[in-house]
Amino acid sequence: MEPNNRGMRFAFLCVAISIALLVACDRKELQLGERRLQTDLSKNGASALNRSAQRSPTDTSDDLTFYCAAGIRLPIKQIVVDYEREYGVQVQVQYGGSGTLLSNIQTARIGDLYLAADESYIQRAREKKLLVESIPVARMKPVIAVPKDNPQKITSIQDLLRPDIRVALANPEAAAIGRITREILRENQVWNRLKEHTKVFKPTVNDVANDIRLGAVDTGIIWDSIANQYDQIDSISVGEFDQKSYLITIGILSSSRKPTSSLKFARYLSAQDKGLKHFADLGYQPIDEADLWQEHPEILLYSGAMLRPGLQRAIDAFQEREGVMINTVYNGCGILVSQMKAGEKPEAYVSCDISFMEPVQDRFLPPKRLAENDMVILVKKGNPKQIKGLRDLAKPNISVGLAHPEKSALGKLTKVLLKTKGLDQLILKNTKVDSPTGDFLVNQVRAGSLDAVVVYRSNGMSNPDNLAKHLDLIEIRLDLVSEAMTVTAVQTYAIAKDSKHKQLLGRFFEQVLDQESRSVFESFGFRWISKTEHNDG
Numbered sequence: 249m250e251p252n253n254r255g256m257r258f259a260f261l262c263v264a265i266s267i268a269l270l271v272a273c274d275r276k277e278l279q280l281g282e283r284r285l286q287t288d289l290s291k292n293g294a295s296a297l298n299r300s301a302q303r304s305p306t307d308t309s310d311d312l313t314f315y316c317a318a319g320i321r322l323p324i325k326q327i328v329v330d331y332e333r334e335y336g337v338q339v340q341v342q343y344g345g346s347g348t349l350l351s352n353i354q355t356a357r358i359g360d361l362y363l364a365a366d367e368s369y370i371q372r373a374r375e376k377k378l379l380v381e382s383i384p385v386a387r388m389k390p391v392i393a394v395p396k397d398n399p400q401k402i403t404s405i406q407d408l409l410r411p412d413i414r415v416a417l418a419n420p421e422a423a424a425i426g427r428i429t430r431e432i433l434r435e436n437q438v439w440n441r442l443k444e445h446t447k448v449f450k451p452t453v454n455d456v457a458n459d460i461r462l463g464a465v466d467t468g469i470i471w472d473s474i475a476n477q478y479d480q481i482d483s484i485s486v487g488e489f490d491q492k493s494y495l496i497t498i499g500i501l502s503s504s505r506k507p508t509s510s511l512k513f514a515r516y517l518s519a520q521d522k523g524l525k526h527f528a529d530l531g532y533q534p535i536d537e538a539d540l541w542q543e544h545p546e547i548l549l550y551s552g553a554m555l556r557p558g559l560q561r562a563i564d565a566f567q568e569r570e571g572v573m574i575n576t577v578y579n580g581c582g583i584l585v586s587q588m589k590a591g592e593k594p595e596a597y598v599s600c601d602i603s604f605m606e607p608v609q610d611r612f613l614p615p616k617r618l619a620e621n622d623m624v625i626l627v628k629k630g631n632p633k634q635i636k637g638l639r640d641l642a643k644p645n646i647s648v649g650l651a652h653p654e655k656s657a658l659g660k661l662t663k664v665l666l667k668t669k670g671l672d673q674l675i676l677k678n679t680k681v682d683s684p685t686g687d688f689l690v691n692q693v694r695a696g697s698l699d700a701v702v703v704y705r706s707n708g709m710s711n712p713d714n715l716a717k718h719l720d721l722i723e724i725r726l727d728l729v730s731e732a733m734t735v736t737a738v739q740t741y742a743i744a745k746d747s748k749h750k751q752l753l754g755r756f757f758e759q760v761l762d763q764e765s766r767s768v769f770e771s772f773g774f775r776w777i778s779k780t781e782h783n784d785g
Contacts, residue, residue: 310509311338313358315349317365317424318452319388319474320496323526324363327517339513345423345452353378353501360504361514365424365453365471367495379499381511381755383518386532387493388471390428391483393460398482400466405438405488408467409445416459416468417442419449425456428494429469436488457481476531493533508571516541518751540748546573547749547756550588552600552657553578553685554621555739557710558769559598562760572752580656580684595747596756600657601737612742613750618760619774621704623661623735625722626693626714633699637725638666641700642674649692649701650675655684657737662702665724665735694718704737705773739774 316324321343328339342349346364350373353362362379364370365388373379394402400413408415418426426449433439447465450456456468461480475483498517500510517523519541524534539545551559556578563574577584577594581604588594588608597612599605605615627635633646641648651659659682666672681698683689686707692698694714708714708721715721724735741760743753759765766776 312360314341314361316363317346318343318454326526327523348422358503360510363498367497370497382499384535385496385518386527386534388473389493390489391472393470394467414465415446416448416456416465417446422451425453473532537750539751548594549576549596550584550594551598552581554704557772562765582655595744598741602740604657605740615740615742618739618778621737626719627700631720646678647680647699648678649681649689649698652682709773
């Protein structure tokens with residue numbers, strides 16, 4: 249038995265040693281894996297990011313993962329250094345062709361930000377539900393790039409087809425410059441010949457520039473801003489490429505677990521007094537109307553009181569996501585217009601009716617239509633005075649509430665409507681209250697102080713209990729088609745010409761126009777007439 253016991257003890261000892269060795273190896277491998285992560289991000293793209301996500305499924309830090317077009321490397325490196333120094337946030341950047349990065353994003357479904365060399369990739373990301381907001385940054389144009397002093401005397405696209413000329417191009421499937429080169433030269437019926445003549449296709453625009461710099465090829469097509477960054481390269485502008493510039497755009501990915509932090513970095517990168525200074529220094533053309541930097545922007549918004557039910561939810565959601573403050577002043581539009589004429593300067597304005605946008609239009613960019621809202625009559629539940637239309641408001645012993653014609657769009661439209669029907673003086677005799685807002689009139693008829701009020705449909709629907717328990721709604725019948733304009737208010741919105749936050753406000757109104765916000769407005773009786781337009785700077 250003794251030999252058997254020794255054998256068992258020896259076996260147990262071997263197992264214990266093996267387990268200890270495995271644990272030690274696992275620890276060492278884990279440490280090595282963590283050190284390799286930074287390298288993997290740049291080498292292995294989506295697979296590396298997936299491994300990172302598996303290690304940290306509930307990342308609560310402010311660190312950001314940023315996919316960036318390779319041709320934008322130089323300004324981004326400087327911006328990231330500045331941002332990390334100012335705010336202590338680590339930004340892990342993965343560079344590559346815009347198309348390659350988009351494929352990685354679609355595969356990995358993780359990360360925070362994506363900067364593409366052309367906005368068409370941002371649009372594709374939107375269509376694939378990979379991206380939420382976007383901010384325009386700067387513009388570029390394609391050029392022919394040659395070594396310093398152009399030794400081969402290349403002056404046109406046709407020269408690239410010469411037998412003695414070695415050409416490098418960016419891969420159209422991987423890089424924005426490659427795809428755009430293909431599109432433009434196809435239109436000019438040159439692409440197929442140039443494709444066959446090209447010596448090498450490179451994954452990024454930087455690789456093309458480096459081949460030209462090193463003399464591996466005689467020429468290539470790159471961005472004008474990239475050519476400006478190389479002392480050894482000259483650029484040649486040609487008519488085929490001068491027709492249009494292309495928009496560098498940064499977007500916040502749907503996969504981001506830190507959208508507010510991501511938006512803050514994107515705003516910093518695209519601010520004219522922060523990130524865009526680096527773009528300008530390196531030969532890029534920053535967009536016009538870029539925002540000024542504020543870590544926590546505060547926006548003054550004027551809005552007609554009638555819009556509060558539909559607008560406030562969008563405001564609350566936008567403030568929370570963007571980390572900004574929108575100070576909203578709701579009132580009758582006549583009062584708001586008077587305040588603006590007296591010197592108040594809101595950065596955006598949502599009007600109750602287009603007629604109250606026109607008096608201050610010189611202060612704003614061209615307005616856009618948002619919604620329509622009809623005027624209706626509200627009476628106590630059960631309609632005890634048997635009011636069936638406007639004419640009944642002129643009957644004896646009917647107490648009526650109307651909006652003030654100078655302090656509100658509702659009052660102005662009501663006055664026009666009553667005058668059109670010849671009822672203005674008759675109903676005026678029964679008018680007990682004139683208010684700058686419809687909300688006050690609704691409360692008065694609910695309380696029994698008035699028999700009937702003329703308000704917007706949205707005023708009556710702002711509280712579900714109004715029509716369910718307390719009030720009846722009477723449609724205003726039209727005798728003539730021409731009267732339709734007198735009972736319908738058209739709500740418009742506009743951004744101030746001198747606003748320092750035009751891009752931010754553009755994103756705000758995108759949120760106001762999205763499907764979720766539209767559903768809210770329609771639930772309060774508004775008719776949607778807007779078309780969503782992404783702001784491209």
